[in-house]
Amino acid sequence: MSKRVKGNRPLSPHLTIYRPQMSSISSILVRISGVSLALGFILVTSWLLAASTSVEYFNCMNGILTSWIGMIIMTGSVWALCYHSLGGIRHLIWDMGFGFDLKSADRMGWIVILGSFVLTFVVMCYSGAFS
Amino acid sequence: MNFKTDRAKVLGLGSAKSGAEHWFGERLKSVALIPLTIIFVLIIAPLIGSDHASVVASFENPLISISSVLFFLVTFKHLEEGLQVVIEDYVHSKGSLLFLIIFNKLFCWTVGLAGVFAILKITFAG
Numbered sequence: 154m155s156k157r158v159k160g161n162r163p164l165s166p167h168l169t170i171y172r173p174q175m176s177s178i179s180s181i182l183v184r185i186s187g188v189s190l191a192l193g194f195i196l197v198t199s200w201l202l203a204a205s206t207s208v209e210y211f212n213c214m215n216g217i218l219t220s221w222i223g224m225i226i227m228t229g230s231v232w233a234l235c236y237h238s239l240g241g242i243r244h245l246i247w248d249m250g251f252g253f254d255l256k257s258a259d260r261m262g263w264i265v266i267l268g269s270f271v272l273t274f275v276v277m278c279y280s281g282a283f284s
Numbered sequence: 285m286n287f288k289t290d291r292a293k294v295l296g297l298g299s300a301k302s303g304a305e306h307w308f309g310e311r312l313k314s315v316a317l318i319p320l321t322i323i324f325v326l327i328i329a330p331l332i333g334s335d336h337a338s339v340v341a342s343f344e345n346p347l348i349s350i351s352s353v354l355f356f357l358v359t360f361k362h363l364e365e366g367l368q369v370v371i372e373d374y375v376h377s378k379g380s381l382l383f384l385i386i387f388n389k390l391f392c393w394t395v396g397l398a399g400v401f402a403i404l405k406i407t408f409a410g
């Protein structure tokens with residue numbers, strides 16, 4: 154913002170003023186899940202690097218990822234991945250020009266949120282984390 | 285006396301130069317990541333927590349190896365572009381903006397290429 158527009162001018166209502174809406178909350182969660190996936194990406198890369206280095210390093214890294222704290226982070230990463238993917242597909246649908254009416258936007262928001270938990274459960278079952 | 289028309293004076297001065305290609309590239313990577321992520325999760329989820337021998341055995345399959353490398357290449361670029369958008373949206377001081385954008389590129393390239401290196405080393409050297 155250039156200097157001359159600063160000063161005691163009225164501002165448009167900010168995020169903190171608005172009541173949280175389905176579209177705004179589900180959209181910002183795509184961003185938050187995307188940023189936090191950087192951690193999951195580092196962990197999976199370290200795990201692969203350990204596997205490529207030696208059996209000892211692999212067992213160590215495997216132990217970290219399957220410890221209780223590792224399981225919490227990995228389950229969280231799986232949820233973030235599911236949410237970011239579903240939310241990303243929703244943004245692609247919006248980019249193509251569909252689903253802008255309130256009813257569709259709301260419905261897609263619920264599909265993304267509920268779908269992310271269902272998908273997380275499916276992936277965790279498939280990974281053998283519960284067995 | 286200026287003989288330039290109004291249109292000629294402003295032509296090429298706007299912000300829209302290579303934005304459309306960049307925007308399209310971002311979407312293209314997102315679309316590519318839908319099948320790549322599904323394949324990578326199907327590959328990697330059962331391997332985390334299993335033993336070293338089964339990890340090495342899995343990557344002997346060239347399809348698994350190639351699709352994992354593809355996943356890493358597209359993901360690190362998608363992560364870099366995504367994080368850069370977030371940085372540009374929320375960081376307003378010019379110094380930290382420049383620092384974070386460079387650090388972000390360095391970070392994403394390093395992690396991405398480390399992943400590709402690891403996959404190739406497991407594939408070729410076991």
